[in-house]
Amino acid sequence: MAQLGDLERSIMDALWASDAPLTATELQDTLEAGSAGVSGKQLAVTTVLTVLSRLEHKGLVTRDRSVRPHLYRASSSHADHTAELMHEILGASSDRSEVLARFLGQVSPEEAATLRGLLDSPPRDSGLSA
Amino acid sequence: MAQLGDLERSIMDALWASDAPLTATELQDTLEAGSAGVSGKQLAVTTVLTVLSRLEHKGLVTRDRSVRPHLYRASSSHADHTAELMHEILGASSDRSEVLARFLGQVSPEEAATLRGLLDSPPRDSGLSA
DNA sequence: GTCGCTCTTCTACGAAGTGTAGAACACAAA
DNA sequence: TTTGTGTTCTACACTTCGTAGAAGAGCGAC
Known part of the structure; x- marks a missing residue:
């Protein structure tokens, strides 16, 4: 892409x-x-x-x-597109866990909180409108 | 970049x-x-x-x-570089939370678990060797 | 010291991607 | 049918990237 x-x-x-x-x-x-x-x-x-x-x-x-x-x-929402791009980059990596660790290491506290919240809440849905 | x-x-x-x-x-x-x-x-x-x-x-x-x-x-480790790229893309977005939500929506269960673990463990370190 | 080998820098070119737009074509309303 | 607006075709310049030859630089051998 x-x-x-x-x-x-x-x-x-x-x-x-x-x-x-x-x-x-x-x-x-x-x-x-x-x-x-x-x-x-x-x-x-x-x-x-x-x-x-x-x-x-x-x-x-x-x-x-x-x-x-x-x-x-x-064709897709900005968020979807961006998330896809991020996955594309992550997917091209050999050591996903390590990358994720680094990624989180650079994330702001607010975003970390956001992520925590998202991981706790039901992860099962897609297709929300932006 | x-x-x-x-x-x-x-x-x-x-x-x-x-x-x-x-x-x-x-x-x-x-x-x-x-x-x-x-x-x-x-x-x-x-x-x-x-x-x-x-x-x-x-x-x-x-x-x-x-x-x-x-x-x-x-200059930097593969993981660092990749994580930086991901941040770059995320940073260019207007609605970070939305992107993160989508990102997590596309993540595999294993990776979700990894992320959960990383978020729980002390986030304070960097410079781990790959 | 200079000869020669190895390594680096300079320069170059073609292909692909991107910004930019004119020329020509299509279609609907008058 | 004419006219105006919108679309497609075609084109060109500039940048990036793969590719490498030609020329220059440094170092060890003689």
């Missing part, structure tokens, strides 16, 4: 931040607003569309072609 | 697997042996050196220039 480029990430962030699916033009506006400040430079819509196609190809974005301005949305 | 290429990863793996620092030539041999089987093709030493330089530039490898055949070793 690998890492994303800057623009790809920006677009994914915009999609993740939006409840409803977005059109390319809407994304274009969102991106301009997001990177606001000094630049104010707007990307060409084709640029946004190209990146969206690439993201769709990578499986990160799904597109609704049934409506005319196509609608784009993230 | 980002992700590594195939050869870069192979070299890091070799360094991580070795107790002592290695020279470029030793790494060259190790890589040949590691990828053994059908290929048997050996990389040019310069290739190994180039990649080592790049890895040094990225901070993943440190080099001892005081001895003649320079000695190369991984």
Whole structure:
């Protein structure tokens, strides 16, 4: 799955931040607003569309072609995606326990508490909406 | 920090697997042996050196220039590196708790047990040898 | 001291991925 | 059918990575 480029990430962030699916033009506006400040430079819509196609190809974005301005949305929630990435990295390791130990060693007390809570509470569920 | 290429990863793996620092030539041999089987093709030493330089530039490898055949070793342990990567990804997320929840949702029972154990035991130590 | 060997640095190139966007095409409304 | 908006095709420059030759540097042998 690998890492994303800057623009790809920006677009994914915009999609993740939006409840409803977005059109390319809407994304274009969102991106301009997001990177606001000094630049104010707007990307060409084709640029946004190209990146969206690439993201769709990578499986990160799904597109609704049934409506005319196509609608784009993230295939999975940001949290899901991030968690998957973390697992991918963990899975590539030979010594999972050791990695987990290090991971916890770097975790903040708050996060440790969160983890404890999560481990105690029923671990059996998935598909919660973000 | 980002992700590594195939050869870069192979070299890091070799360094991580070795107790002592290695020279470029030793790494060259190790890589040949590691990828053994059908290929048997050996990389040019310069290739190994180039990649080592790049890895040094990225901070993943440190080099001892005081001895003649320079000695190369991984800057941090494999587990440390992996854990750092996981934190990097987690840190880039806006909703850490949600990500952690998803992460745990995908974790195997064994790993969950490991985590529980780690969270219960004194979290205060670092620098364990891999 | 300089010859030669080994190791390192410089330089380079091709492939892949990414940011960027124009040109051309498709489709619906007027 | 024309027109405007949205999508696809194509393209190019830049970066990263795998790959390695050519040239330079240091050290031991003679």
